[in-house]
Amino acid sequence: MEELIQQLKEEIIKALNLEDVKPEDIDPAAPLFGSGLGLDSIDALELIVLMERKYGIKLKDPSKGKEVFESVNVMADYIMKNRTK
């Protein structure tokens, strides 16, 4: 799980072009949207693309994104349970 969390942080930084943010700066329990990293709706789309491309997870229900992208920890847990690659 720790390895996946680390990998996920790196993937998020790359996908969202978060210059000046290092993996250790991201609190895995902190909210990704609103406070925390302060991501927005376009970032949510980028994360949906990331989930599908990297882990083979297709989020068919967009409203589920709010739940899945709550934090890095929640994302990692969802990936562990649903990944196809």
Place this chain on the structure above:
Amino acid sequence: MNKSVFIRSAQQISFQQPLSNEWMSSPIFTTQSLVKSLNPQFKDYLSPLEARRMGGLQKRALVATLKVLKECNLEHPDAIITGTALGNLICTEQFLESMIENGEQMLSPTHFMQSTHNTIGSALAIYTHNHGYNTTYCHSQMSFDLALQDALMQMDLGKISNALVGAFEEIEDGYFGLLQKSGYIGVHGMDPCSEVTVSMLLTSIAEKENLCRIAGMCICRPQGIDDLVEQLDAMLQKAGANRTTISAILSGKNSNPSCDNYYNELLDTLFPKVPTLKYKQIFGENFTASAFGLYCAANCLKENYIPEFLYDPCRNLRCNEISNILLVNQERGKDYSFILVQKI
């Protein structure tokens, strides 16, 4: 034009020192056939969060524009009019490559947003909270000239009193290779291919800080030389000038014979005794490089000085006095643009 239009401020980012007119005293020359821009410190102008959805060209455009607006003490220009032939080329290629790699699935929205030709004009408007007229012209070598003409016409009609006009272009190895094969750039001995970022503010208000006055402009696709002369002379006459009152001509010659021959024919026929200047040896060639020409002429008029390296070596004539400069841009001998700028 019935109304006076001035260039209040202009900035460039090229392979010269960015956001500076150091090129006038310390120009950078290169023997490379493809030269990228020297980027300013983006962090001085944009936070990483603001910059993260911007490609390199978008950042350059925004930073140059912010500097222009700051110099003018202006927050919201009446209009934003840009010219670009290729748009955000690098982002477009990234988007297309991703489409191919992923079978047209799972595409990044950010790359899509960055890949349209009017992305820059839109980004400038969003960043400056501008809700005015916003248009991008994409017409090859005439893109910037058409953007400028649009601004001048709207100012002449009294619809706007100022306009932010810009030219933006980026290039990378792959597309450079294609353009080289076509003979457009990269020809041996030719001026380098470069990237373009020029932003300038036009205003109808006469101020001592203005760089120069745009006295006249015409863009044409003439039927022949007689038609060309007629249109040029009509523009000059309307501006209160004629071919004998031109102090210097700044042409878009780029040391590629297939391009320069059109200029030489025109200049030798119509302006045999006028000093000629060229700028692409220090700013490079690209579709909207004519914006560098206007930027260059505006600075020369403001400083009342023409650096020696701007003189066209083909003609051994020098200016005694600079009261105006006629800019000439052309594409394949078909489309022509003339801009007359005057000292204030």
